[in-house]
Every structure is written in structure tokens, then in C-alpha cells.
Amino acid sequence: MADRSLAARTDSYFLKTKAIVGRFGDRPATYAVFMRRPVISAPRLAVDFLETEAAARRTRFAIEMDHAEGVWVGAGDPILHVTGPLFHLVDLETVLLQQLGPVCVAAYNAYAMCADLPKVAFLAMDARHCAGAEMADMMAYAASVGSAHAQREAGAVGFVGCAADATACFFGQQKGAGTMPHALIGYAGSTVRAAEMFREVFPDEPMTVLIDYFGHETSDAVAVARRFPELAAAGRLAVRIDTPGGRYCEGLDPARSYEVLERHAPQSIRGYRSEEELRHLVGTGVSAAAIWLLRRTLDEAGFPQVKIVASSGFGPAKCRMMAAANAPIDVIGTGSYLPELWSETYATADIIAYDGVPMVKAGREFLLRKRKDG
Numbered sequence: 001m002a003d004r005s006l007a008a009r010t011d012s013y014f015l016k017t018k019a020i021v022g023r024f025g026d027r028p029a030t031y032a033v034f035m036r037r038p039v040i041s042a043p044r045l046a047v048d049f050l051e052t053e054a055a056a057r058r059t060r061f062a063i064e065m066d067h068a069e070g071v072w073v074g075a076g077d078p079i080l081h082v083t084g085p086l087f088h089l090v091d092l093e094t095v096l097l098q099q100l101g102p103v104c105v106a107a108y109n110a111y112a113m114c115a116d117l118p119k120v121a122f123l124a125m126d127a128r129h130c131a132g133a134e135m136a137d138m139m140a141y142a143a144s145v146g147s148a149h150a151q152r153e154a155g156a157v158g159f160v161g162c163a164a165d166a167t168a169c170f171f172g173q174q175k176g177a178g179t180m181p182h183a184l185i186g187y188a189g190s191t192v193r194a195a196e197m198f199r200e201v202f203p204d205e206p207m208t209v210l211i212d213y214f215g216h217e218t219s220d221a222v223a224v225a226r227r228f229p230e231l232a233a234a235g236r237l238a239v240r241i242d243t244p245g246g247r248y249c250e251g252l253d254p255a256r257s258y259e260v261l262e263r264h265a266p267q268s269i270r271g272y273r274s275e276e277e278l279r280h281l282v283g284t285g286v287s288a289a290a291i292w293l294l295r296r297t298l299d300e301a302g303f304p305q306v307k308i309v310a311s312s313g314f315g316p317a318k319c320r321m322m323a324a325a326n327a328p329i330d331v332i333g334t335g336s337y338l339p340e341l342w343s344e345t346y347a348t349a350d351i352i353a354y355d356g357v358p359m360v361k362a363g364r365e366f367l368l369r370k371r372k373d374g
Helices: 003-008 012-024 044-056 086-098 101-116 133-154 165-171 182-188 191-201 217-227 229-233 254-264 275-282 288-300 316-324 365-373
Strands: 028-035 062-065 080-085 121-124 158-162 207-210 237-241 307-311 331-334 347-354
Touching (some): 003 086, 044 062, 044 080, 044 086, 044 133, 080 086, 101 121, 101 133, 101 158, 101 316, 121 133, 133 158, 182 207, 191 207, 217 229, 217 237, 275 288, 275 316, 288 307, 347 365
Parallel strands (some): 121 331, 207 237
Antiparallel strands (some): 028 347, 062 080
16 A cells, blocks of 8 residues: 555544654554454454555564454454554554454354354355445455354355455355346346346356346246256256345235244244344245245245245344244345444554553553453
């Protein structure tokens, strides 16, 4: 990052401190960098930033990783310590924290979702919800870190890819994954016709067809399977349900939704549930009841090998309810692992030593204790 660009993105008081240190003399300083909530450690981008800046300034920073990438970190527990010349560190804090906080929270969310639904494959579809390419890179990296932790801890399938080529490398892929948006269904005039068009242009690819455009989720799913029976039988056909929250899936209403879950997952609706939990189970949009109804409809029509891809608002809370209902989902397309409360993403850095002598602002003495214990 060019110095001019970095300065323009840095809080002005850090720049003024740098000027003062330059006038009165440099001192070695040690920073503790931590989060105020539990997270999954995802420090690679922050460390890369520090190392790149150190090289550009022809200096050296001693970076001590307190928690390796992909491990759980408690609130207030430093993720890393950085020691180096204060003159060269003080103006890096703004961008350093930007590279760490949101990533660690997103990694935690991705981990929670994958661990709750270990048999489900996840596809990162967050690119359109990101504020530019840099954030898209950060969030894809976060999903890969959280996914890897869930794979180790829960044996989860986890994130298997993403929607954009630029970030596919974080998931070990060369290309983004995906078949069709709603725009193609509208263009084609029917769900089946859109599938035919896709198949003609991309004859060798597995196909995932959106089924909610016309509000005929179950009937369009069966119609597509009947149009491509060999693809369906080979397990190379999937249907994606993305029903908006303003209506129920075809064939459902409140009473019918309860009936579906009473038949397939009675444990999920017995006992106390909050309004949010009930919405995920029996409400409008892509509910657990909708997924169970779609699975049963396809099975009864003779297409048990057709896979179900679910999308629309799949964050940690919704994934927990899908797990409670044992919803038969094969793949979840999600961008909702992105931090919902941005205030939770704030990483913090405090100097805890000057010239190797412990010193920290009042109220952050716990950082000294953690340093001593470590």
C-alpha cells in the first residue's frame, strides 16, 4: 500500500503521533491486538499487511501469534502481539484493525453454520453484499477459515466453493460456482425453458434450477425433473428454493406448515420457540416446512436423487433451526455469515509495553496479565 494511500485511510491522530515521535525520538512498542467478543482467529490478511508494510519501510516487526489461524478465541484474549519501532507501527493501526475484526467475526459465523449442519455443503454467495472487492476477499477468506474449523471439530462438509471466480481460490477452486439467477427465469418465460436454455449452452455441467420465480416451487421442481429424467437420476440435477419472505412456498400456509413438520420433524415445534425460530420453521419464505414439503414432493414423483439447494437468509440462527428440524438440505447458498451487527466486528489494539517495560492505559490491565501468563 502506497504511503499516500495509507495516510489517507488512517485516523489523523495516529499521523500526528507519528510526526511527534519523529521529532522527539523513536521507541520500541508492543501492541496487543484483540476482539471484544468470541471469534475464530483469522489473522492472515492482517499479518500480511504488517509484513508488507515492514518490508516497504525497511524495518522489522516481531509478530507473535497468540492463537493460530482457525482456533476459537475468547473475548479480550489477544490474537497477536506486534513489537517494533513506534514510528513505523503507530500509523498502521487503523488499517490493521480493518483487516482483522470483520474477518474473525465472519469466520465465527461460518463455523457456527457449518457445525450446526455438518452434512450440508455451503456455497459462499456474499459477493453482491460486500462493499467492494477488498471486503469480498476478506469474507471469502473468513468463510474458508470458519469452514476448516468446523471440518476439524465437527466433521462438517463446510464451504465447498463460492459464486465468484476472484475468490474461488480460498476454497481450493479455480472457478466460481452457480447456475442461474432469477433474471434468466424471467427472460426465458418459464422455469423449464430456462433449464433447457442452460442445458443447451452448458451441456456438460451439473444443473441447479431456481424454482420460486412463479411461486410454483413444488410443481416447477417436478416439471424440471420430468424434463431431464436422466440428469435427475444421475444426481446431477438440483433445484434451488429462494422463496421470498413475503409469501409461503407453494402448497403451504401456517396450518399446513405445522402439519408438515408434525409429520417429519415433530420435535422441532414442540416446546417453546421464539417468534424468529418459528418463522424459520413454519413461516413464510424458505422455511423448514417448505424444504420438507419439497423433498417429499420430489420423492413421491420418483425423483429422490434430485438435490435441494436452499438460499435466502441462511445465517447462524436460521441454520440452527434447520438443524433442529433435520431439514433435508443438500447445499446452502449463503451470504448471511457476514457480520449482522457491525459493532461486534471492532478489533482493538493497545500498546502494552514501551522499551520492553509493561505499561497500558487504565482499564486494560488484563492485557498485561494475559501477557505474563502466556
